[in-house]
Amino acid sequence: MNIHEYQAKAILKQHGVPIQEGILAHSPKEALEAARQLQEQTGTGWWVLKAQIHAGGRGKGGGVKLARSIEDVEKLSSEMIGMQLVTHQTGKEGKKVRKILVAQDVYYPGPVQKEEYYMSVLLNRKTGRDTIMYSPEGGMDIEEVSDKTPELIFKEEIDPGVGLLPFQARKIAFNLGLAGNAFKEMIGFVTSLYRAYRGVDASLFEINPVLKTTDEKILAVDAKVNLDDNALFRHPDLAEMRDVEEEDAAEVEAGKYNLNFVKLDGNVGCMVNGAGLAMATMDIIKLSGGEPANFLDVGGGANAETVEAGLKIILNDPSVKAVLINIFGGIVRCDRVASGVVEAYKKLGNINVPVIVRLQGTNAEQGKQVIDDSGLKVRSAITLQEAAAIVKEVV
Numbered sequence: 001m002n003i004h005e006y007q008a009k010a011i012l013k014q015h016g017v018p019i020q021e022g023i024l025a026h027s028p029k030e031a032l033e034a035a036r037q038l039q040e041q042t043g044t045g046w047w048v049l050k051a052q053i054h055a056g057g058r059g060k061g062g063g064v065k066l067a068r069s070i071e072d073v074e075k076l077s078s079e080m081i082g083m084q085l086v087t088h089q090t091g092k093e094g095k096k097v098r099k100i101l102v103a104q105d106v107y108y109p110g111p112v113q114k115e116e117y118y119m120s121v122l123l124n125r126k127t128g129r130d131t132i133m134y135s136p137e138g139g140m141d142i143e144e145v146s147d148k149t150p151e152l153i154f155k156e157e158i159d160p161g162v163g164l165l166p167f168q169a170r171k172i173a174f175n176l177g178l179a180g181n182a183f184k185e186m187i188g189f190v191t192s193l194y195r196a197y198r199g200v201d202a203s204l205f206e207i208n209p210v211l212k213t214t215d216e217k218i219l220a221v222d223a224k225v226n227l228d229d230n231a232l233f234r235h236p237d238l239a240e241m242r243d244v245e246e247e248d249a250a251e252v253e254a255g256k257y258n259l260n261f262v263k264l265d266g267n268v269g270c271m272v273n274g275a276g277l278a279m280a281t282m283d284i285i286k287l288s289g290g291e292p293a294n295f296l297d298v299g300g301g302a303n304a305e306t307v308e309a310g311l312k313i314i315l316n317d318p319s320v321k322a323v324l325i326n327i328f329g330g331i332v333r334c335d336r337v338a339s340g341v342v343e344a345y346k347k348l349g350n351i352n353v354p355v356i357v358r359l360q361g362t363n364a365e366q367g368k369q370v371i372d373d374s375g376l377k378v379r380s381a382i383t384l385q386e387a388a389a390i391v392k393e394v395v
């Protein structure tokens with residue numbers, strides 16, 4: 001599960017990781033209040049306004065703006081809230097900004113130069129160990145650093161039996177070129193960052209930039225956190241951080257029926273039971289000259305209700321030109337699935353794209369009979385080749 005920067009920073013703070021302080025605002029009025037409150041708390045007179053969307057690269061897209069006065073806060077927040085923010089991660093239609101984080105400006109001038117670092121914690125699946133990845137070249141695109149100067153990306157693997165050891169934290173601070181107070185601060189930063197990552201069962205923590213302020217403090221200026229869905233049951237408070245407005249509406253709807261659904265860009269919708277069969281079906285669609293419009297696995301218990309929900313979600317997509325339902329009857333009987341399709345079809349009414357149903361397995365012949373007898377515009381097939389031939393015909 002993805003969460004917002006302001007939520008990720010709250011998690012960091014709870015675990016003792018120093019952060020750039022900020023207050024969430026849903027309107028320019030709230031932004032002004034937040035700015036005044038931050039001024040009282042931190043003494044700051046400059047603020048940075050940050051769009052809260054589930055996508056990175058906001059800075060380059062105009063989603064991070066510096067405000068040097070209360071008037072700036074008013075003007076910039078009313079421009080930012082409600083805007084359609086386009087970044088390299090949002091696609092060209094962008095994402096609507098519904099809330100912003102009003103944060104203290106931490107890039108204040110001082111005698112020493114400020115420095116931006118990169119740091120992330122993630123699981124290395126090859127070694128089965130958590131890994132802290134870090135670089136003295138933070139702030140900008142880390143992908144570019146890894147392309148052009150891979151020697152500037154360091155990795156520290158953590159033994160699950162003993163956890164992060166003090167010498168490892170020191171090595172990280174050293175490789176980042178730190179000394180004096182900043183060196184000590186970085187050791188505390190890394191240690192609590194790893195504790196936070198473990199504490200919330202995260203699959204990714206990415207802090208870019210980690211800032212060394214001109215007065216030698218180490219702060220998390222940005223925070224991207226992915227939580228492990230399979231561990232959310234252990235953290236009901238974190239599960240509540242989910243923001244469905246940021247997720248694909250069709251995927252949210254599918255989740256309600258326990259359907260595994262992923263939206264794709266093609267023109268043939270497909271509904272299948274079993275992930276492997278779903279992949280094979282997508283291949284068949286491609287071989288027949290179509291492009292899959294989605295991945296949809298209805299799971300083992302395909303029934304009239306799930307078939308109806310799936311069909312509805314698929315047909316909601318205007319680019320869908322045909323639907324291929326491919327069910328293998330193992331535990332579930334094909335005639336029951338067929339009745340489910342017919343029922344759903346009648347209920348939804350007004351379906352003006354061809355629906356092809358391919359049933360194989362237990363009671364496949366009876367299932368085909370149910371479809372053929374229904375009098376509906378549903379084409380039936382028993383073999384995958386037959387189904388593919390019909391797809392070819394209609395796309």
Ligand code: GDP
Pocket residue numbers: 020047048050055056057058059060064066103104105106107139140208209221222223
């Ligand atoms: P991202 O572009 O979505 O990764 O958003 P970030 O939170 O990383 O912000 C983008 C950039 O804005 C950072 O790399 C910083 O250089 C800059 N930035 C963030 N906070 C401040 C701040 O308090 N003051 C100033 N002057 N710049 C900031």
Ligand code: MN
Pocket residue numbers: 057208209222
């Ligand atoms: Mn960033």
